Amino acid sequence: MPSPMPPMPNKDDSTGTWTYLQAGVDRIMADLREGIDMKTYMGLYTAIHNFCTHQKAVQGSSGGFTTGGSHSRGGAHLLGEDLYNHLIEYLKTHLSQVLEASKAHTDEALLTFYIKEWNRYTMAGQYNNHLFRYLNRHWVKREMDEGKKNIYDIYTLHLVRWKEDMFLATQENVMKAVLRLVEKQRNGETIEQAQIKSVVDSFVSLGLDESDTQKTTLDVYKEFFEQPFLDATAAYYKEESRRFLAENSVVDYMKKAEARLEEEKERVPLYLLDDIMSPLMKACETVLIADHSQALREEFQLLLDQDRIDDLARMYRLLARIPNGLDPLRTRFENHVRKAGLSAIEKVATDDLEPKVYVEALLEVHTQYQDLVNKAFTGESEFVRSLDNACREFVNRNKICKSGSTKSPELLAKYTDALLKKSGAKMSEEDDMEKKQSEIMTIFKYIEDKDVFQKFYSRMLAKRLVNTNSASDDAETSMIAKLKDACGFEYTNKLQRMFQDMQISKDLNSAFKEWQGGNLDDEDRKNAVDASYHILGTGFWPLNPPTTPFAPPQVIVKTYERFNNFYGSKHSGRKLTWLWQLCKGEIRANYLKVPGSKASPIFQVSTYQMAILLLFNDTDSLSYEDIQEATKLDAATLDPSVAVCLKAKVLTISPDNAKPGPGTTFNLNHGYKNKKLKLNLNIGIKSEQKQEVEDTHKTIEEDRKLLMQSAIVRIMKSRKKMKHQQLVSETIKQISSRFTPKVADIKKCIDILLEKEYLERLEGEDADLGYLA
The missing domain is CATH 1.20.1310.10 (Cullin Repeats)
Known part of the structure; x- marks a missing residue:
């Protein structure tokens, strides 16, 4: 049972009042479980009120008297201060006893004691704060408003005293106990986590803001706990x-x-x-x-060598946590991918390397490491950059494609051509074509000499369109759209115009057939060759005129003259140039029958082969000189044209085993047998293909010179004056998206423009070169 409270003191009795209050505070501080009855509580509250507000004169320090009042700096003020100081001394005494008791405990027992005493003390502080509410509202508030230091509301005073009289003396041992608990948990033991949580909360509560006691800071927590x-x-x-x-x-x-x-x-x-x-x-x-x-x-x-993606991912996650942790990995990854790419190309490198083998080798390396970047490095942009750098290096500089070579774009264009051509092996789904085109664009983005790809691609596209052997128009337009997205409108402008010409040609052929119906008599219509024509704009199609003289057969002459007349009636002033090397047709061998059928075989031939074979309508045997005289073809074209016919045994040669040339005779083979209804004799001549590649490269070099010159003029026109080195750098910057120019080539172009007086050298000026309007 709690001890009985002393009698209510006289309001003038300072000592008696504090004795009375101390008994109540003792009861609060010692054991809250018993509580305080309302009568006792009101007695304590009334005593504090009376003590702080009574009007009796209080002797001042000068020996005179002043009249105290609730709003004066006299007695009420001094009495409030007296009560406040009594409470401070009481708390100091109480906490010294708690501190002394704490010394008997260590480790977890100390934590248990500390938390128990802290909880009891802070709860008592809340009760006392309420009990001394009048003191807080008047004396404490007035003192704080006047800027007095070290004056706090009663609850904060409890915290201040705990910090000064208990905390500072015990915090080191308390923290050691906390840290030992945490270490146990790290070692796998089970601990009482609530104890640490209570310690943390107590440290936080002690962070008082000296400038505003209503606020708390984390200063104490950070210094003594964190x-x-x-x-x-x-x-x-x-x-x-x-x-x-x-x-x-x-x-x-x-x-x-x-x-x-x-x-x-x-x-x-x-x-x-x-x-x-x-x-x-x-x-x-x-x-x-x-x-x-x-x-x-x-x-x-x-880990890279063994392709251990999970472990690489773990390493990435760890090193990504520290500053610059991944930089060395990115460099090593880039070197590794570059070596892997070079090694892959070296394994397949041959003198007659197939484009498909080359491109698939490049794709295999890229796919492998793109997958690794996505899975192990979460597709992080810097690793993607390292992958791109490595791929750009081995795509443009490898055993097949030496430094500065244009072999990669050439082989990629040939691979694309093979994909977009009609093939017996159909794509299983449209998605396969889309996938293949996306793979092409993957390699394309790494190619530095994009102008080389454009030249080869445009020539091959032209052949596909003219020979009508594209896999599909949709596939062609899809590929052009992808190139346009990658390089812009200018890059694909001519390609799109080529498609437009093909559509215009379709409409023109329909109109021509209608025209023939109304302008030819029955005999002419019966003997007319069924022909179609492509009208190709010279400025858009990368096609050259024939390199050999040629005298077409009379039946072909009559056919194209009719079309000339028709076209001239619709477009006066336009001249048609016939590209005989691109023309082809079909002729029926009426002197033969396909085994097991009444039908005669059909030969698919070039126009040159057609002219040669039609000569055999009048005779079964012709000399080399006869054929050359009749067709006017040069040997470079005639020899491979008849060689295909000889290989297919449509013709035979005398003397036996001779090579086509002067002095040889060609005979129509009446004993020819083939189960196929159609036989393709229009096979590309390797020498022609090789020459075409060489011509394409020459065209590229010429175009590059013009592109560099136009870039230089454009730059100088806008800048008027420039340093030589600045002009070179700016030129490289402007045309690097098409190809990587050599500095020596740019300097040659500058010299050419100086000779042509587009530019001038300046003397006594800050700039080396000036623009001449």
Whole structure:
């Protein structure tokens, strides 16, 4: 049972009043479980009110008297201060006893004692704060309003005294106990987490803002809890990581480090403040990752070589946590991919390397490491950049494609041509074509000499359109659209115009057939050759006139003269140039029958072969000179044209085993047999193909000179004056999207423009070169 309260004191009796109040405060401070009855509580509250407000004169320090009042600086003021100081001394005495009692406890027992006393003390503080409410409202408020230091409301006073008289003397031992508990938990033991949470809350409560006692700061918590906690954490993991790495593999260590980091992250919401998350993670990352980053990076190459994606992903996640942790990995990754690409090309390199084999080798390396970047490095932009740098290097500079060579774009264009041509092996789905085109664009983006690809692609597209052997118009337009997205309208402008010409030609052929119906008699219509024509704009199609003289057969002459007349009637002033090397047709061999059929075989031939074979309508045997005289073809065209017929045994040659040439005779083979209804004799001549490649490269060189000159003039026209070196740099910048120019070539172009007086050399000026309008 609590001891009985003393009688209510006289309001003039300072000593009696405090004795009365102390008995009540004792009851509050000692044991709250019994509580205070309302009568006692009201008696205490009334005593404080009376003591602070009575009007009796109080003797001043000068020996005179002043009249106290509730709004004066006299007696009420002095009495409030007296009561406040009594309470301070009481709290000091109480806390000295608590401090002394704490010395009998250590470790978890100390934590239990500290938390119990803290909870009892702060609860008592709340009761006392309410009990001394009148003192807070008047005397304390007035003192604080007047700027007095070290004056607090009663509850804050309790916290201040705890900090000064209890906390500072015990915090070191309390923190040691806390840290030992945390270490136990890190070692796998179960602990009472609520104890640490209570300690954290108590440290936070002691962070008083001196400028505004109504606010709290984290200063005390950060100094006395957070910093020791971080230091202990770093020390623990520094030792653990050193020992673990000495006895285990790097891969096992990474798993351990990742697990530890996750544990620490999960620990924060359990009993720590959220504010500690960032510094705690940083401290752990320093000792677990940064201090061992060299060991991790040395393992990187081995993981790459073995394609261990999961372990690479783990290494990425760890090193991504520390500043500049990934930079060395990106460099090593780039070198690794570059070597892998060079090695892949070296394995397939031959003198007559197929475009398909070459492109698929490039794609295989890119696909493998693109997949690795996505899975292991989460598609991070800097690793993507490293992959791109490596791919750009081995695509443009490898065993097949030496430094500065244009072989890669040429082979990619040929691969694209093969894909877009009609083939017996149909795509299983449209998606396959889309996928293949996307793969082409993947390699295309790495090609530096995009103008080379454009030249070869446009020539091959022209042949596909003219020979009507595109896989589909949709596939062609889709490919052009992808190139346009990558390089802009100018890059594909001519390609699109070529398509437009083909559509116009379709309409023109329909109109021509209608015209023939109304302008030819029955005999002419019966003997007319069924022909179609492509009208190709000279400025858009990369086609050259024939390189050989040619006398077409009379039946062909009559056919194209009719079309000339028709076209001239619709477009006066336009001249048609016939590209005989691109023309083809079909002729029926009426002197033969397909075995097992009454039908005669059909030969698919070039116009040159057609002219040769039609000569055999009048005779079964012709000399080389006869054919040459009749067709006017040069030997470079005639020889391979008849060679195909000889190989197919449509013709035979005398003397036997001779090569086509002067002195040889060609005979129509009446004994020819072939089960096929159609036989293709229109086979490309390798020498012509080789010459075409050489011509294309020459065209590229000429176009590059013009492109560089136009860029130089454009730059100088806008700048008027420039330093020579600045002009070179600006020119490279402007045309690098099409190809990578050599500085020597740019200088030659500048010299050409100086000779042509587009530019001039300046003397006594800041600029080396000037623009001449």
